[in-house]
Amino acid sequence: MLKINDTDAVRFLDGAPDYEAADAALATLLKGDGAGNDFLGWVRLPFDYDKEEYSRIKLCAERIRKDADALIVIGIGGSYLGARAVVEFLCSPRHNEDPKGSPRIYFTGNGIDGADIAQILRLVEGKSVYLNVISKSGTTLEPAVAFRVFKDYVERTYGKEEARKRIVCTTDARRGALKSLADKEGYECFVVPDNVGGRYSVLTAVGLLPIAAAGIDIDALMKGAADMADICSKPGKDNPAVVYAATRQALYRKLGKKTEILSCPSESWRFVSEWWKQLYGESEGKQGLGIFPASCVYTADLHSMGQYIQDGERTLMETFLTCAEPAEDITVPDSAENADGLNYLTGRSLKSIYACAKEGVKQAHVSGKVPCMEIEIARPDAENLGGLLYFFEAACGISGYMEGVNPFDQPGVEEYKRNMFKLLGRP
Numbered sequence: 230m231l232k233i234n235d236t237d238a239v240r241f242l243d244g245a246p247d248y249e250a251a252d253a254a255l256a257t258l259l260k261g262d263g264a265g266n267d268f269l270g271w272v273r274l275p276f277d278y279d280k281e282e283y284s285r286i287k288l289c290a291e292r293i294r295k296d297a298d299a300l301i302v303i304g305i306g307g308s309y310l311g312a313r314a315v316v317e318f319l320c321s322p323r324h325n326e327d328p329k330g331s332p333r334i335y336f337t338g339n340g341i342d343g344a345d346i347a348q349i350l351r352l353v354e355g356k357s358v359y360l361n362v363i364s365k366s367g368t369t370l371e372p373a374v375a376f377r378v379f380k381d382y383v384e385r386t387y388g389k390e391e392a393r394k395r396i397v398c399t400t401d402a403r404r405g406a407l408k409s410l411a412d413k414e415g416y417e418c419f420v421v422p423d424n425v426g427g428r429y430s431v432l433t434a435v436g437l438l439p440i441a442a443a444g445i446d447i448d449a450l451m452k453g454a455a456d457m458a459d460i461c462s463k464p465g466k467d468n469p470a471v472v473y474a475a476t477r478q479a480l481y482r483k484l485g486k487k488t489e490i491l492s493c494p495s496e497s498w499r500f501v502s503e504w505w506k507q508l509y510g511e512s513e514g515k516q517g518l519g520i521f522p523a524s525c526v527y528t529a530d531l532h533s534m535g536q537y538i539q540d541g542e543r544t545l546m547e548t549f550l551t552c553a554e555p556a557e558d559i560t561v562p563d564s565a566e567n568a569d570g571l572n573y574l575t576g577r578s579l580k581s582i583y584a585c586a587k588e589g590v591k592q593a594h595v596s597g598k599v600p601c602m603e604i605e606i607a608r609p610d611a612e613n614l615g616g617l618l619y620f621f622e623a624a625c626g627i628s629g630y631m632e633g634v635n636p637f638d639q640p641g642v643e644e645y646k647r648n649m650f651k652l653l654g655r656p
C-alpha cells in the first residue's frame with residue numbers, strides 16, 4: 230500500500246493546502262466533463278480494458294520469452310518510458326547481464342543516435358531476435374527510423390516469412406503508417422486506445438507487452454492499479470492523489486516553488502522518475518505555467534546536486550520516493566583491522582544505513598527551506614508499482630485541473646518537429 234506524508238511541506242504554508250479544490254478537480258476528472266475529456270480512457274483502464282487483447286498480450290509475451298534471446302523495443306516518449314520504468318524497477322537496470330533475465334530487452338528508437346543502434350545490432354548478432362515497435366501515430370521520426378533499420382535486419386537474417394512472426398506492432402487500431410504497414414505485412418498488432426494519451430498508456434499494450442515479455446506479472450501490476458484506482462476515486466485526505474496534488478499546487482502557487490525534485494533511492498528507480506517527468510512535464514507545462522519536474526537518485530546525486538538543493542535558488546520542492554522493504558539487502562562485514570574506521574557499522578543493513586542517510590538529507594533540505602513530501606510503497610513488486618503508477622496518473626490529472634490547464638494535450642511538442650522536418654526537407 231502507498232503512504233504519503235506532506236507534513237514537512239505543509240509546515241511552510243500559511244494554512245492548509247486547498248484539499249477542497251483538489252476534490253473538485255477529482256470530481257471533474259471522474260465526471261469526465263473537463264478539458265481534454267476525450268483522453269480519459271486511463272481513468273477506468275485497470276477495470277475496463279480489452280480482455281481478449283490482454284490474453285493475446287500474455288500469449289505473445291510467452292512466445293517471445295520462449296523463442297527470443299533478445300527483444301528490441303522501439304518507441305519514444307509515452308510509447309517507451311512506462312515499459313522501461315517497470316522493467317528496470319522490477320528486473321534492475323542490469324537485467325540484460327543477469328542469466329535469469331531472459332530474454333534480453335533493448336529499448337531503442339528513443340533518440341537519434343547511430344552509435345546506439347549500431348551497438349544493439351552488434352549485441353544481438355547470432356541471437357534470436359524479436360521486435361516490438363510501438364508508435365500510436367506510426368509517424369514519429371525516431372522510432373520509425375530505428376524500425377526501418379531493425380526490420381531490415383530481421384528480414385535479412387530470417388527471411389521475410391519468418392520476420393513476419395518476429396515483428397509485433399503496437400499502434401492505432403485503424404490509422405497511421407505503421408498500422409498500414411502492419412496490415413500489409415501481416416504483423417501481429419496491439420492497440421493504443423484512442424482515448425489514452427501516450428504518457429498515460431503504460432497499462433495498455435504499450436507497456437504491458439514488453440513488461441510481460443520481461444517475465445513480470447502483469448496481473449499483479451493491473452491489480453495494484455485497480456486497487457489504487459478505487460482509493461483515488463474518493464474525495465478527501467484519505468486519497469493520496471488529492472493530498473499530493475493539493476500540496477504541490479499550494480507550494481507552487483503560494484510559495485513560488487517552481488521545480489519539484491523527485492528523489493529516488495537507487496538506479497532501479499531512474500526510469501520511474503523519467504516516466505514521472507514526462508507525465509507531469511507534458512501535462513502541466515503549458516500556457517506559461519507548470520512545476521518543472523526534475524529528479525535525483527540518492528545518495529549518488531547528493532555528491533553533484535546536493536549543494537544546489539541545499540543552498541541554491543529557493544524555488545525547489547522535493548518529493549522523496551521510498552520503499553519500505555528493499556528487493557534484497559546486505560550487511561556491512563566486520564574488519565579486524567578497521568582501517569576504514571567503519572566497524573561502528575558492522576552488521577548494519579544497507580537498508581538501515583540508507584534510512585539514516587535519507588532522514589539526514591530530508592532534515593537538511595527542510596532546514597534549507599525546501600518543502601519535502603514522502604511517498605512510500607511497501608515492496609518493490611508489480612502490485613505496489615502498479616499502484617504507484619496509477620497514483621501518479623490520478624494526481625497529475627487532479628493537479629493539472631487545479632492549475633487550470635488541459636492536462637491531456639501536448640501542443641508544444643509539435644514545434645520542434647515542424648522545424649526538424651523542414652530542415653530535413655520532408656516533402
Ligand code: PA5
Nearest residue numbers: 306307308364365366369427428
Ligand atoms: O505522450 C505523448 O503523446 C508523446 O510522448 C508520444 O507518446 C511520443 O511522442 C510518441 O508518439 P507515437 O506513439 O505517436 O510515436
